[in-house]
Amino acid sequence: MKYVLILWLCINEPTITAHGTCETLVLDDKPLNSLVECRYTAELLWEDIKYDGRIFMSSFCAQKV
16 A cells, blocks of 8 residues: 655744645655555654744645555
8 A cells, every 4th residue: 555645734923824824735746655654754754844933734644546
C-alpha cells in the first residue's frame, strides 16, 4: 500500500486576513510506503517549522488507491 501525506498549515499573524491564514497541502509526488513512514515524514516536517512559533500544523496520512 502507498500513502500520501496531507498537511494543514496555519499561521498566527494579525496582519493576514482570516481567509488567508491556512493552506492545505497534499504531498503525493512521492507516495510513502507505510503508515509509519508517513507519520515519520510529518514529524520531520514539524521539526523543521515548529520553531517559528507562529505556524501550526495538522497532518493526516491517507492510503492511496
